[in-house]
Amino acid sequence: MASLLKPWLLVPVLAGLLSAGQIWVSHLRYELSLETQRLNTEKQDALGQASKLRLELANMTRPERLRQLAQQKLGMAPPKPEQVVNP
Amino acid sequence: MSDKQQIFVRRRIEAVAGLLALGLVLLLVRAVDLQWLQADYLTSLAEKQRYRQFTAVAPRGSILDSKNRTLAESVETPSIAAMADEVPAERMADLARALGLPSKKVEGKLKKRHGFVWLARQVPPMVAEKVMALNIPGVRMEKEWRRYHPLGPETGHLLGFVGIDGKGLEGAELSWNSVLTGESGIRQVRRDARGHSLPDGSWLREPAPGKSIKLTIDASIQSVAYAALADGVRQQNAKGGSVVVLRPKDGAILAMANWPGYNPNSFRNFKPGQWRNRAVTDVFEPGSTMKPFSVAAALTSGKWKPDSIIYCEKGAMQVADYTIKDDHPEGWLDLTGIIVKSSNIGVAKLALDIGPEPLHEMLRKAGFGQRSRMGLGGESPGIVLPTERWGPVETANIAFGQGIAVTPLQLAAAFSVLANEGLYVAPRLLADDMQAAQNASHRVMQASVARQVMSMLEYATSADGTGSKAVPVGYRVAGKTGTAQKPDERGRYSRDKYTAVFAGVAPVDDPQLVIVVVVDEPQKSMYGGQVAAPIFRQVAESALPYLGVPAEIKNHGPWQAMEVAAEAPAFEAESTYGMSMREVRRFAASRGLRLHVHGSGWVTRQKPANVAALNSSESLEVWLDE
CATH class of the missing domain: 3.90.1310.10 (Penicillin-binding protein 2a (Domain 2))
Known part of the structure; x- marks a missing residue:
């Protein structure tokens, strides 16, 4: 067995190990790139969604819309002078 | 093999070798061409194929x-x-x-x-x-x-x-x-x-x-201003209108609305003329809303006091070849009366007395004739003629708001001078610029003059004033109505086209809002007090409670009654403020004054402002808190 372990064999074995390591690192890099890309897309989607929600909120809370809802749906009216106190 | 054959073979070998050598040289040349001469170009082509941007x-x-x-x-x-x-x-x-x-x-x-x-x-x-x-x-x-x-x-x-x-x-x-x-x-x-x-x-x-x-805009006040303007313009079948709401202390523009509006989300469905922000791009003759500044110029000159009286020529006065008329002919009026009755002749006389320079200086300092530079494009500087072109007719006309053109924003900024006790604070739309706006302030008139004019403007919104419809219940408003004829195509004043204006400050004791309402070509009425003042009231009565400014609740407790009772005897007083009905009657009787009383309770307003100067048999008018 010992006769098989020749010093010159060390060179191809190390080269093979380094190559395998290089391939593994490349694979990891590729996987990480994919993950980064996915997360970036998710972030962009979330930002887009937030922007749409902000717009929707602004649209739903338009003073004119609230005024109409208050008066027509809830039967509310503008306050009389003595009904308003300084908070 | 004969010599001849040997030579032939050698020649063939040499020819083949020569061709091979030539081929090698050509390959070398091509290699140099590709690797050296065209290297950059080919590299970029390869990169383009490999990369995408x-x-x-x-x-x-x-x-x-x-x-x-x-x-x-x-x-x-x-x-x-x-x-x-x-x-x-x-x-x-x-x-x-x-x-x-x-x-x-x-x-x-x-x-x-x-x-x-x-x-x-x-x-x-x-x-x-x-x-x-x-x-x-x-x-x-x-x-x-x-x-x-x-x-x-x-x-x-x-x-x-x-x-x-x-x-x-x-x-x-x-x-x-x-x-x-x-x-x-x-x-x-x-x-x-x-x-x-x-x-x-x-x-x-x-x-x-x-x-x-x-922005400094408040969406709620903007919405209220737009709705009130739309209502007002529709009721009057008017051509259009503008509203500007300012916070006088820091020049913040809280609302700026125009009617008819357009939807910016589908702007192509509207004509370019409808896109214009008329509150800053269009000018109009301010009419009587200019009178407070003419009175302020007169008071600043030192020649006139609030209780100075002027004869208003019973409604018609000739200046050069031009006749100035008042809608309501009056005789003698003090400066408050001139503002309350909106006498053209009264302010014309004041302006002619002090001369064009002081009035021009007052208008210039109040921001007329120049852009406010609050950031929006297309802002008009308005039109204020140089004093070289002010003859007697021009001086008289400008004093009551004709021959001068202003934007609604300029008028609001100028009224904020009165609210700020004489300090001009440039209007601003960008919230980050608020500090810059406060730094850009300058004094236009003395604080005492501004307070006196404010007091006169408050009378102008009293029950007898032209702006009574501008006052929301429970608030005190200082303001002025204006009605100006529009110029026609020939440059002359039109007989049926008017601009109705109301500019005011609310509440008087701690001004929070300056509101200017301009209604273009109203059809049912031409008067600012009938057309623009109700829009002002609608905006003020919604915006003030929203800003946390409560209406004054009028129920005086026993403690307040004791304080009034502990005051000096009525007949020695120089003012009737705070007096009860009985005390003010005793005061008038002791001085031999003719008394006109409105309401009941305690005196909250009096006219004239300086009762000490009244002589026997002159009239005193008081308004009591109900």
């Missing part, structure tokens, strides 16, 4: 109101584009159907050009999905940013709009375009042999989103 458009910054409510926001929207020569002719009809466009239009777009062509920009996501589901070669979906203004017509003139390429074209969107616009990014990705992008891309330039801007 994308432009990522950055979103535009939001526009927020003073309470961080969204006034304008950009949302990612799909657009449909195509490489014209790659789209098969037989699929064009399907494509047009999915896009909801006529086939001829789509075919026209695709046949007109060879490369990239937009088919439909900023389409609803459903339409984009439908088109992409067809999987037509050469057709692709691009992402763009679309601008939305959730308040629609209410902020249309103020915010303006953005073109399809994301550039601001009107209003605040145009004025602050460079701040709002983001910087697009460039991303580089590697491609595999099939042309698919590999995931390890990198940014050559990161996209930078546009910055948000915060």
Whole structure:
């Protein structure tokens, strides 16, 4: 067995190990790139969604819309002078 | 082999060797050409094949109101584009159907050009999905940013709009375009042999989103102002109108609305003339709303006091070849009376007495004839003639608001001088500029003069004044009505076209709002007090409680009654303020004055302001708190 372990064999074995390591690192890099890309897309989607929600909120809370809802749906009216106190 | 044959063989070997050598030389030359001379060009070609660059458009910054409510926001929207020569002719009809466009239009777009062509920009996501589901070669979906203004017509003139390429074209969107616009990014990705992008891309330039801007506008007050203006204009069958609401202390523009409005989300459906923000671009003759500044100039000159009296010529006065008339002929009036009765002759006499220079100086310092530079484009400086062109007629006319043109914003800024005890604070629309606005303030008149004019303006909104319809229940308002004839096509004053104006400050004791209402060509009435004052009241009675300014509740407790009772005997007093009905009657009787009483309770107003100067048998008018 010992006769098989020749010093010159060390060179191809190390080269093979380094190559395998290089391939593994490349694979990891590729996987990480994919993950980064996915997360970036998710972030962009979330930002887009937030922007749409902000717009929707602004649209739903338009003073004119609230005024109409208050008066027509809830039967509310503008306050009389003595009904308003300084908070 | 004979010698001849040997020579022949050698020659053949030499020829072959020569050709081989020539081939090698040519290869060498080609190698040098490729590796050295064309190296850069070929490298770039290879890079282009291997890498691809994308432009990522950055979103535009939001526009927020003073309470961080969204006034304008950009949302990612799909657009449909195509490489014209790659789209098969037989699929064009399907494509047009999915896009909801006529086939001829789509075919026209695709046949007109060879490369990239937009088919439909900023389409609803459903339409984009439908088109992409067809999987037509050469057709692709691009992402763009679309601008939305959730308040629609209410902020249309103020915010303006953005073109399809994301550039601001009107209003605040145009004025602050460079701040709002983001910087697009460039991303580089590697491609595999099939042309698919590999995931390890990198940014050559990161996209930078546009910055948000915060305005001084309050969406609630803006909405109230727009609704009140719309109601008022509709009731009068008027051509249009404008409202400006300012906070006098720091010049913050809380609302700026015009009617008729337009929806900036569909601006192409409106004519360019309807896009104009008339509160800053259009001028009008302010009419009687200019009188407080003429009176202030007279008081500043030192020649006149609030209780000085002027004979108002019973309604008609000749100046050079021009006759000045009053709607309500009056005899003797003090300065308060001139404001309350809105006497043209009274202010004309004041202006002619002090001369053009002091009046011009007062108007210039109050901001007339110059742009406020609050940031919006297209702002008009108004028209104030140089004093060299002020003859007696011009001086008299300008004193009561004719022969001078102002914008609603200028008038609001000028009234804020009265509210700020004589200090001009430049109006501002950008919230970040508030400090700059306060730094840009200057004194226009003495605080005492501003207070005296404010007091006169409060009388102008009393039951007998022209602006009585401007006062919301429970609040004190100082304001002035104005009615000005509009010039006709020939440059003469029209007989049937008027501008009705009301400018005022509320509440008087701690001014929170300056509101200017301008109604263009009202049909039912021409008077500012009938047309513009009710709009003012509607805005003030909604905005003041919203700002936490309560109405004055009028129930005096026993403690207050004791305080009044402990005051000095009535007949020695120099003012009737705080007196009860019985005390004011005793006071009038002791001085031999003719007393006119309104209401019951305690005296809250008196006329004239200086009762100590009244002689026996002159009249004293008092208003009691009910």
